[in-house]
Amino acid sequence: MSVAPPLLAVDGLTKSYGGIHAVRGVSFSLRAGEILALIGPNGAGKSTCFDMLNGQNKPDSGHVRLLGEEVTAKKPREIWRLGVGRTFQITATFATMTVRENVQVALISHQKQLFNLFGSAPIFDRGEAGRLLELVGMGGYADRPCGELAYGDLKRLELAVALANQPKLLLMDEPTAGMAPRERVDLMRLTAQIAREKSIGVLFTEHDMDVVFEHADRIIVLNRGTLIAEGSPAEVRGNPQVQAVYLGEGLVYDARHREGASS
Amino acid sequence: MAFYVVQFLTGLASAASLFLVASGLSIIFGVTRIVNFAHGAFYMIGAYIAFTLTERLSGAFGFWGGIVAAALAVALIGVIVEMVLLRRIYHAPELFQLLATFGLTLMVEDLVVLVWGPDDLVGRRAPGFKGAVDFFGQNIPSYDLFLIVLGPVVLGILWLLFQRTRWGVLVRAATQDRDMVAALGVNQKWLFTSVFAVGVFLAALGGALQIPRDAVHHAMDLRIIVEVFVVVVIGGLGSIVGAFVAAVLVSELNAFGILIFPKISIILVFLVMAVVLIVRPWGLFGRPEAPARKTPGLTVNPWRPLTSNERLAALAALVIAATLPLFAGNYALTVGSEIAIFVIFAVSLHFLMSVGGLASFGHAAYFGLGAYGIAFLAKMAGLPMIVCLLLGPLLGCMGAAVFGFFAVQLSGVYFAMLTLAFAQIVWSIAFQWVSVTGGDNGILGVWPSSWAASPSHFYWLALGVATLVTVALRVMVFSPFGYALRATRDSLLRSEAIGIDAKRIQWTAFVIAGTTAGIGGALFAYLKGSVFPDNLGISLSVDALVMVLLGGVETVSGAVIGAIVYKALNIWLVSQTDLSKLVLGGFIVLIVVVFPKGIVGMLEMLAQRRRKSSPPGSPLLAKPIESAE
Numbered sequence: 001m002s003v004a005p006p007l008l009a010v011d012g013l014t015k016s017y018g019g020i021h022a023v024r025g026v027s028f029s030l031r032a033g034e035i036l037a038l039i040g041p042n043g044a045g046k047s048t049c050f051d052m053l054n055g056q057n058k059p060d061s062g063h064v065r066l067l068g069e070e071v072t073a074k075k076p077r078e079i080w081r082l083g084v085g086r087t088f089q090i091t092a093t094f095a096t097m098t099v100r101e102n103v104q105v106a107l108i109s110h111q112k113q114l115f116n117l118f119g120s121a122p123i124f125d126r127g128e129a130g131r132l133l134e135l136v137g138m139g140g141y142a143d144r145p146c147g148e149l150a151y152g153d154l155k156r157l158e159l160a161v162a163l164a165n166q167p168k169l170l171l172m173d174e175p176t177a178g179m180a181p182r183e184r185v186d187l188m189r190l191t192a193q194i195a196r197e198k199s200i201g202v203l204f205t206e207h208d209m210d211v212v213f214e215h216a217d218r219i220i221v222l223n224r225g226t227l228i229a230e231g232s233p234a235e236v237r238g239n240p241q242v243q244a245v246y247l248g249e250g251l252v253y254d255a256r257h258r259e260g261a262s263s
Numbered sequence: 264m265a266f267y268v269v270q271f272l273t274g275l276a277s278a279a280s281l282f283l284v285a286s287g288l289s290i291i292f293g294v295t296r297i298v299n300f301a302h303g304a305f306y307m308i309g310a311y312i313a314f315t316l317t318e319r320l321s322g323a324f325g326f327w328g329g330i331v332a333a334a335l336a337v338a339l340i341g342v343i344v345e346m347v348l349l350r351r352i353y354h355a356p357e358l359f360q361l362l363a364t365f366g367l368t369l370m371v372e373d374l375v376v377l378v379w380g381p382d383d384l385v386g387r388r389a390p391g392f393k394g395a396v397d398f399f400g401q402n403i404p405s406y407d408l409f410l411i412v413l414g415p416v417v418l419g420i421l422w423l424l425f426q427r428t429r430w431g432v433l434v435r436a437a438t439q440d441r442d443m444v445a446a447l448g449v450n451q452k453w454l455f456t457s458v459f460a461v462g463v464f465l466a467a468l469g470g471a472l473q474i475p476r477d478a479v480h481h482a483m484d485l486r487i488i489v490e491v492f493v494v495v496v497i498g499g500l501g502s503i504v505g506a507f508v509a510a511v512l513v514s515e516l517n518a519f520g521i522l523i524f525p526k527i528s529i530i531l532v533f534l535v536m537a538v539v540l541i542v543r544p545w546g547l548f549g550r551p552e553a554p555a556r557k558t559p560g561l562t563v564n565p566w567r568p569l570t571s572n573e574r575l576a577a578l579a580a581l582v583i584a585a586t587l588p589l590f591a592g593n594y595a596l597t598v599g600s601e602i603a604i605f606v607i608f609a610v611s612l613h614f615l616m617s618v619g620g621l622a623s624f625g626h627a628a629y630f631g632l633g634a635y636g637i638a639f640l641a642k643m644a645g646l647p648m649i650v651c652l653l654l655g656p657l658l659g660c661m662g663a664a665v666f667g668f669f670a671v672q673l674s675g676v677y678f679a680m681l682t683l684a685f686a687q688i689v690w691s692i693a694f695q696w697v698s699v700t701g702g703d704n705g706i707l708g709v710w711p712s713s714w715a716a717s718p719s720h721f722y723w724l725a726l727g728v729a730t731l732v733t734v735a736l737r738v739m740v741f742s743p744f745g746y747a748l749r750a751t752r753d754s755l756l757r758s759e760a761i762g763i764d765a766k767r768i769q770w771t772a773f774v775i776a777g778t779t780a781g782i783g784g785a786l787f788a789y790l791k792g793s794v795f796p797d798n799l800g801i802s803l804s805v806d807a808l809v810m811v812l813l814g815g816v817e818t819v820s821g822a823v824i825g826a827i828v829y830k831a832l833n834i835w836l837v838s839q840t841d842l843s844k845l846v847l848g849g850f851i852v853l854i855v856v857v858f859p860k861g862i863v864g865m866l867e868m869l870a871q872r873r874r875k876s877s878p879p880g881s882p883l884l885a886k887p888i889e890s891a892e
Binding site for chain 1: 565566567568738739741742743744745746747749750752753754756757758759760761762763764768771817
């Protein structure tokens with residue numbers, strides 16, 4: 001059991017911009033079905049770190065391995081083909097296409113039909129597209145133009161798109177940024193539920209500590225480009241170094257809220 | 264040895280004017296994000312006005328004063344253009360701005376001929392720089408030496424202007440983030456206007472200073488604008504130093520290229536540009552562009568295949584069109600064939616531009632290559648018509664495969680400029696390589712076989728091919744490939760993140776569009792019985808753009824309607840007036856400003872309004888174009 005390589009293994013990831021060390025020697029790993037939160041104050045290097053995981057950005061040194069396979073130098077689309085779904089901090093969707101068409105494009109790509117010139121795309125795997133949209137609660141929006149959606153719905157659509165290739169790993173960069181509190185909780189519950197059911201590993205960055213402490217199995221904390229803490233939510237919360245980093249940053253963790261939410 | 268030094272100095276002298284014009288274009292783009300196609304026109308007007316002034320005013324003061332006064336006068340024209348036209352379209356998609364300034368260029372070309380006549384005008388020599396300097400037995404005009412010094416001096420003045428003045432600081436700030444500058448309380452309207460005036464002044468000065476070296480003529484605008492595009496692509500849009508370095512580079516390549524490939528010297532410049540674009544797509548001194556802001560107004564009606572009723576209507580229209588030979592004369596049938604061919608041309612560009620989001624400004628290159636392909640096969644190889652029609656478009660296909668590979672590495676205005684430059688290269692090869700292409704005389708006597716020779720038969724052939732092509736491309740729009748292509752247009756980031764190789768998809772679309780255009784060109788060669796360099800010229804490329812925009816760039820069937828309306832209008836117009844460019848240019852400007860959704864787009868909007876009878880729900884629909892604040 002322990003012989004199998006972890007789903008995601010990050011080893012000594014380093015990236016500098018000129019004289020600024022954005023990320024320095026970051027290492028961590030992620031198991032299948034685990035929900036891992038990457039937190040840290042603004043400018044800690046979260047997004048840089050994140051972009052290096054799916055090939056958006058190339059590290060100066062260090063390795064990213066997916067199920068033991070080296071993916072460090074690969075392009076985003078190649079990493080996607082290996083089963084990594086991604087959502088963006090600022091949503092990226094196909095604005096002139098309908099909600100269903102957005103999902104269908106991902107399915108077309110997954111089934112390697114991108115260069116099919118004479119098939120009919122409007123009827124392309126409508127069943128699976130519908131199931132994915134139902135899964136994220138967007139079934140009723142299938143024919144709406146994507147450009148008309150509210151921001152929270154766009155985030156849910158992104159999740160459906162990210163799930164289209166039956167990923168093993170989901171990378172979510174601030175999945176709840178810009179959403180109303182109620183929507184945040186719903187989206188993360190949904191994500192956690194899907195992750196557990198399908199045994200998908202999830203790595204997400206987040207500023208909302210309520211979301212982090214409620215849903216993460218494990219938390220890693222980044223400050224000025226280096227990892228300063230790692231552990232269960234309780235351990236990280238008790239870590240004096242983490243508290244020092246967040247002091248004055250507005251870390252407000254309300255224990256009552258958590259009890260209320262989990263009961 | 265001395266000969267090479269002199270050649271080098273001549274190159275440097277040519278670089279001066281090129282730098283002035285290119286830096287003006289760069290400055291304007293940096294702040295307003297408008298690629299000012301009319302820059303060549305301003306250059307040309309500068310030369311013409313300077314010619315008139317220097318002829319009227321005497322003495323050294325008259326000459327130099329005339330040059331500066333001409334540049335100032337053109338800058339004033341620029342201010343008027345900016346305030347009346349450009350302010351209305353700052354928020355429009357880039358394409359509309361390029362097109363509007365192109366419309367201006369067309370108008371200016373006819374106006375110039377109207378005022379100064381069609382003949383070349385040779386201006387007087389510059390007082391004080393009339394002679395030549397002897398350099399080891401070679402002569403260098405002293406005016407060239409003056410220009411060589413002038414280039415760096417202007418560069419220095421611009422540098423001081425941007426580094427040492429309050430205005431320069433604002434311009435640099437606006438180049439980086441114009442919204443922020445506006446938020447800081449700077450009156451953007453006047454900043455934009457002043458920047459435009461400075462840019463136009465530089466262009467006009469460049470034109471005026473050419474008088475002692477070159478004759479003034481009414482086609483000098485297109486020649487310079489293509490060179491300037493090459494310069495800014497190499498140097499990097501928005502960089503003045505880049506414009507200087509690239510202007511020197513391009514001028515020297517021209518100067519020495521003449522020695523190496525006297526026939527097709529422009530190839531050398533093109534090769535350098537291709538290399539630069541591969542290594543540094545944003546130019547030697549440019550910065551990578553942030554992805555263009557999404558244009559509001561793009562999210563209109565989702566596309567859908569035709570309903571069965573609409574299919575019946577289209578079929579009925581086709582049947583009616585097919586009965587034309589029963590009651591129309593030969594002239595009408597020839598016009599009908601030409602319209603059918605232009606439908607092919609328009610839908611091929613539509614596929615690239617509307618579906619793929621890649622607005623080619625040189626699509627005629629592939630149309631023309633198809634036509635030349637026919638001419639080569641029919642005239643030289645003597646193949647029968649059917650074989651020619653099947654093989655001829657392959658030349659368009661190959662051209663699109665080569666140029667498309669480079670072009671899709673870029674997007675937006677860079678893509679437009681590169682495709683334009685490619686088309687100009689193909690055009691100049693067709694024009695210069697007389698032994699193969701016949702040059703300006705073209706290739707004559709390309710006639711269809713007897714089975715297609717009668718006007719009615721040829722009309723049916725053209726109509727049939729047009730129908731086939733339109734249906735095939737429409738099927739592709741709604742194929743998995745079509746969805747993938749639209750995906751790359753809407754969001755590169757997202758399409759990469761779901762495993763789509765955007766460049767390969769776009770390249771494929773480019774080749775499909777180029778081949779289809781080649782089919783149109785092939786039929787065109789048979790219709791006219793001849794092939795000329797004009798068949799791949801800029802004005803034909805613009806015809807295609809206008810047809811798509813007129814029909815509605817955001818619609819699926821707009822190109823067909825646009826082609827029919829535009830071509831019919833165009834043929835009628837040319838038969839009515841000598842000033843067709845003026846009318847056409849005005850028409851383009853009009854479309855861009857008051858009619859941005861095109862005919863089909865407007866019909867769809869009306870239909871939707873009637874269906875809903877409530878105000879359109881999407882806030883994104885509102886005001887796609889508004890003036891700059």
